[in-house]
Structures are given as structure tokens and as C-alpha cells.
Amino acid sequence: MVFKSSTFSLLLFLFLFLLSPTKPSLALKHPQKPRKPCKSMSFYFHDVLYNGKNAKNATSAIVAAPAWANTTIMAGQNHFGDLVIFDDPITLTNDFHATPVGRAQGLYFYDKKEVFTAWLGFSFVFNSSEHKGTLNFAGADPLMNKTRDISIIGGTGDFFMARGVATLMTDAFEGEVYFRLRTDIQLYECW
Amino acid sequence: MVFKSSTFSLLLFLFLFLLSPTKPSLALKHPQKPRKPCKSMSFYFHDVLYNGKNAKNATSAIVAAPAWANTTIMAGQNHFGDLVIFDDPITLTNDFHATPVGRAQGLYFYDKKEVFTAWLGFSFVFNSSEHKGTLNFAGADPLMNKTRDISIIGGTGDFFMARGVATLMTDAFEGEVYFRLRTDIQLYECW
């Protein structure tokens, strides 16, 4: 074969560059995917738990409890076994009275006797000029930790097929009646 | 360096073509993924809720309710807090008596006081000559809307690792005892 050496060098460079394993989209299997989010958002949601006296304002209620407890008063042993259904307003700031941009709807339950820990399955249902659609969440919430990561397992509408990670932070709480969660959303799969 | 200019042009073209951002699979990060489903299917499932009198026919039952309600009669305020476990037949047509191709198994709960809205976590468990395996679903179901999109978060067997979106439509209902949901499944990730 006859090449001008400079032509050959360029071809070789091109070939190696395009097949380089450090280029994620060209590696044939199990590429290291980029951990840079394709979308980042931050919200607050506000939970007011029914306690027998606040029917008008409550946004959530205990609906299941273990044999040793009931559905009005949180169970002993760090509320182990209490399951709560909620419809909580989502706001852009930490102000409970800000205009909601959607609702956080789903369930949480306390699942450890020795320390406060919960598990969450819920959706953000957006209905604002900025966002229409839903994001679906699932995961463990060891709520005594300053930050907790849960999974964003899917989405619809503006968030069609999204996946990601949400970092939860307890921004405020008042006894067993009110808590406010900051939710930092990072989507890593956008369509 | 010495090139024939035509060779250089071709190399340049090749280089630019292969790295062009309009070619999704070659874009290095956050490519726009094709929204064409890799599989589409449509099913109906049928829910007969236990109401104290229909033990033989019921396919579902309330198992949790808020303090102001019970597990036999649906709660007031749009059933807020009622949690139902179901094992519903899946059919290819809207005929309740058609041979089921599988079962829809999981839970739903009503989670808003002002309007009927539910949240679903369930599986389609297929057992027919056409399909073996499962699809897993999660998401908000604002059931007064004509169509509602929920997430398909995973699958097994024939639907190994599947992801997608399911569009729910209330095809029929009879008071608080029976409803039939049409489920249009679009998978966007197939393995």
C-alpha cells in the first residue's frame, strides 16, 4: 500500500479518536455514563398530618397502623407501621402560602422501630405555566440524615420517560403535625 | 503537512458527519431519544370492589382507611385515604367474561379530598400463549381526566427491563362497585 505518511497519520488519528473507549457513546457495552444532569429543579412540599383536630387544614392522614396503635395518633417506637396518604402542595419557595405549582401525591410509611425512617412512593403532579406532567418517586427516607437520596423512576408529559435522583432535606417541622421537605431533583435521563 | 485537497475534504466531511449533533446515537451526552415506541399493546382490566355483599365476585378490597371511615364502605371526601388491594383480570376486549390473558395485581389509593384522584402501584402478570412475564407500573391517576399517563418502571420475562408509558382510560364504571380501565401500553425501552 502507498500512503502519504501525513494522510495515514490523520486516518489513524480519526480511527482511534472515534473508537476511543473514553468516548461513552461509542463503547460497546456498559459505558460509563455521564453523571451530569440533563435537568435540575428544586421544590418544597408541605405535609400537614391529620391529628383528630385539624380536618380542614390537613393534607395527609394515617390510614394504616399496627395492632398496637390507631389511625389518629402516631404509633410509638418511632411510628413504626404507620402508613400515611398525602396530597401536599408543592411550592417554589419554603413559604407554605406561596402559590402551589403542583401537588405531591402518594404514600409514606415509617418502617423502623429504633429510629425515624420512612419509605416513600409518590408523584409530583405539576400544573403550572412552566411544567405540565408528572415525576414518579420511590425510595427509602432515613429522615434523621440531613440529606437522603431517592429514585425518580419515571415521568410523563414534560418529563416523559425521565429518570434521576432526588435529594430530600427536612427544611422544617412542627412536632408530629407539620413538615416541609426540600426536594432537589436531578434528572439524568431526559427524552 | 501535505494533502491532496480532495482527500482532505473527504476526511473533513467524514469527521464532521460522524460527530454531527443531529445524529442522536453519536451525540456525546443527553441525546434526544426517539419517541417511537418499540412495542405497543392495549388491554382492559376489571375491578370489582368488595362492598360487604359481593365476597364471591369481588376482585379487590379496601384494606386501609382514615380514622373517619372503615374498610367496607368507601370514605367521604372523594374516598380520600381509602387504600385498595386488587387482583383484577386482564382481557384483550372490554368483555368482562373474555378469557383473561393475565392479572393486574397491586394497590391503588384515593389521595385527594376535593376530587377523585388515585395513585397506582401494580403489575401486569401475563400468563397467555402470547405473553409470559410482568410489567410494573407506578403513577398518579387523576381519574376524572379522560386519559391519564402513568410510568412503566420495569419488566421481566418477555418484557425484560422494559420501560414506557401507559395511558389509562375509564372505559366503564358502575357506582362504587365496578370499573374497567383501558390501558394503552407504549414501551420505549425494549431489550
Added chain:
Amino acid sequence: MVFKSSTFSLLLFLFLFLLSPTKPSLALKHPQKPRKPCKSMSFYFHDVLYNGKNAKNATSAIVAAPAWANTTIMAGQNHFGDLVIFDDPITLTNDFHATPVGRAQGLYFYDKKEVFTAWLGFSFVFNSSEHKGTLNFAGADPLMNKTRDISIIGGTGDFFMARGVATLMTDAFEGEVYFRLRTDIQLYECW
């Protein structure tokens, strides 16, 4: 245009090779993805159900039941409608007394009258020298089958954005008080 034929051949080869449809990562849509796991792990978790007498040792409790049952004794009809919240130790071997590497936390419920079948939504919360982070699971568990596949729908920490399939096997059980599940985890999406 003027080419040395050998240069042209190499260019042609390069062009065809890079665009070949048999190279999965370059196919433009719905590529057949490799079914080779990027990570495989095997664990056991141990569930001790509260039965009214074992408060000290119990790792789980019935918190919801249908109208015809209660939260202390498992319901008839294959426990249909019983919903259990659990915080179970995860071990590397089948020894209940082995040092746990984490906790399986979440819920399961029985959802069929004619045969034992359950549905699971839970997390593995790892806290060992080897693994930090969580894996989130959802799916149907027809527990009379020797093996059952459920979906791994997300992860955090060491398992950031993971997806996969978990195969469950009942490794042991004692009446209605204890069961041990072997969980073979295969991740097919690793980041």
C-alpha cells in the same frame, strides 16, 4: 477527484465500519441491548412477622387488612388483603445471626385469594464497608413459584441510577412467622 485507490479503500472501510448496523451503540433506534449484567450480587433477607407474642424479635407487622380480618392474625383466603411493613436484616449467608450488611425496608401485601401471591415495594439500604447506598425494588411475587423475578427500578450512592432484575427464592420459612428470601441481583444498567 483524485485519490490513491488504497487511501480511498481505507476511507470506505472506515466509513462502513463505523456506520455498520451490527454495532449496537451506533444503531439509531431500538438497539438490541446486551443482556450481560454489569453487576451481580446475592443476598438473604429475613422477615419475622409480629403475631401478638413476639414484639421483641419481630421485624415486620401487619398494618392493614380487609374488613373480614385484623392486624394480628393473617387473613384467610391466602392472606388476601394483608399489608405488611418490614425492616428486615440483609445478610450475605443464610444465617439469621450473621452480621447484617444492610436492611430491606418497605412493604409487601398478599393480593390473591386462590393462592399465595404477594406484591413488593421496598429498598435495600446498604451500610457496610463494601456497599453504601440503596437499591429500589417493585414487582409481583407469586411466592409458590421456585423463582420469581421483580424489577430493580433505581438506586442511589454506590448504585447510582442502577436498573436490573432481582430473582427471589424462598430459602426457608416457618409457618406464618418467619421467612427467608434469597435475592439474586443482576444489574443491567450501571453508571
